[in-house]
Amino acid sequence: MNKYIEELTKYLDREPLKRLLMACEDIRTMRVRGAGKIARYAARTLKETCLNVRCNSSTDYINAVKKIARCLVNTRPTAVSLPNSMRFILNRLFEDYKSGIDDVDTLKDLTAKYSDSFIKNSLDAVKTIAELGSRRIKDGDIIMTHCHSTVAVKILQKAWDSGKHIEVFVRETRPRYQGHITAKALASAGIPVTLIVDSAARYFMKDVDLIVIGADTVAVNGAVINKIGTSELALVAKESRVNVMVGAETYKFDPKTVSGELVKIEERDWREVINEEKLKVIGNIKVRNPAFDVTPPQYIDIIVTERGVIPPQAAFLIIQSEFKISLPHIRDPWE
Known part of the structure; x- marks a missing residue:
């Protein structure tokens, strides 16, 4: 810097x-x-x-x-x-x-x-995504979400406002507890919310009809990079035959993945996980804190964008349309 x-x-x-x-x-x-x-x-x-x-x-x-x-x-x-x-x-x-x-x-x-x-x-x-996504939610659905996504919250609020009686399980999303922000936003809208620890997803999945999450990045193959724990939630949903809906604006699709560039996963300060005082009590251990993970496209059913609803395998079409991809190497304008 x-x-x-x-x-x-x-x-x-x-x-x-x-x-x-x-x-x-x-x-x-x-x-x-x-x-x-x-x-x-x-x-x-x-x-x-x-x-x-x-x-x-x-x-x-x-x-x-x-x-x-x-x-x-x-x-x-x-x-x-x-x-x-x-x-x-x-x-x-x-x-x-x-x-x-x-x-x-x-x-x-x-x-x-x-x-x-x-x-x-x-x-x-x-x-637009809230409108399109809410149409995929049925009256009486029980939904599970993860972390805090404005798009996911707006989809759920739109479904509720349109008269659909839904309930939402919100995972707390450690270590920064962004799920608390989501729980507050949904509860303020009048939606019945149950806050659960992250590891309880499989326990409650038998009661769930749909997963609704946001995305930080969508790769060319339709893989979704989102808050750590998303891929585990999608895997549990796949096992339980529960559909996974991702809400993502088109500017969250990564044009550089077209040329094979990998998305760099941010690893944050270990002190977000445990403070120094507690670490001293435990002893000499290593603490790691990846902020995101990658959910494979086969665990995702649909991605809702402002251009329409697509299967994850159509991510390249969005990137091609939005970023006019024609060359194997994407040079950034600030380079």
């Missing part, structure tokens, strides 16, 4: 740089959490930071935009929504720049325009 700070001091005064670094820290430490919220927060931060760039030429401005985007992208490696928000904005901005627009103020206005456009599209996508 020190390298980025040094590079950015050329383009940003102290206060805008401080706000950018605080935003990066908000994402890295999960003060801002959830793939969609992270993407929108990053887009808003890019906009506000770029409006404060000081430079003498359009070339300098474009270089500054790349460095700011790179600083944001490097905060968390797994959720593709963040880099895809940057791709959405930068690809459009750079097309305008290459077409001959070289006035710095105009480029700043375009950066703001494309950032606002991404945020609006993201919020609209959630509404």
Whole structure:
């Protein structure tokens, strides 16, 4: 991060740089959490930071935009929504720049325009997915979910608001307990909620009709990368012949997986699992804390996107359509 700070001091005064670094820290430490919220927060931060760039030429401005985007992208490696928000904005901005627009103020206005456009599209996508996903829920269904996904919550709330009497099992999702956020949101909407420990999924699966979860990333083969424990839940559901529905905006599909690049799984600080005092009591042991896992496509029945409902095997069609994939190597605009 020190390298980025040094590079950015050329383009940003102290206060805008401080706000950018605080935003990066908000994402890295999960003060801002959830793939969609992270993407929108990053887009808003890019906009506000770029409006404060000081430079003498359009070339300098474009270089500054790349460095700011790179600083944001490097905060968390797994959720593709963040880099895809940057791709959405930068690809459009750079097309305008290459077409001959070289006035710095105009480029700043375009950066703001494309950032606002991404945020609006993201919020609209959630509404559409909630509508489409809720149609797949039947009156009387008992549903299980995992972690906290805005999309999954909105699907369940939409089903409830449309008059379907559902009940929801929410796994607490250790070690950060994001399931508590989901439980609160659903209970506030009036939905009957039962909070369970993560390891109780198989015990209650006999009572469950449907699994509804979100996604941090969808790979080209339809595999879903989501909060650790998702793959185990999907496996238990598969064993019990319970369908798994994933809600995912199209900007959560990873274009770089087309060229065979693997999704990097973030491993977070072990202190999220156990504090140092307790660790000393236990003794000399290793503690690991992967934040995500990979659910194979054969454990997923449908993926609900704002473009429609697809089987996981159709993920490539979404990537091809959204990102205009034509080359085996995808070069990021901030490179």
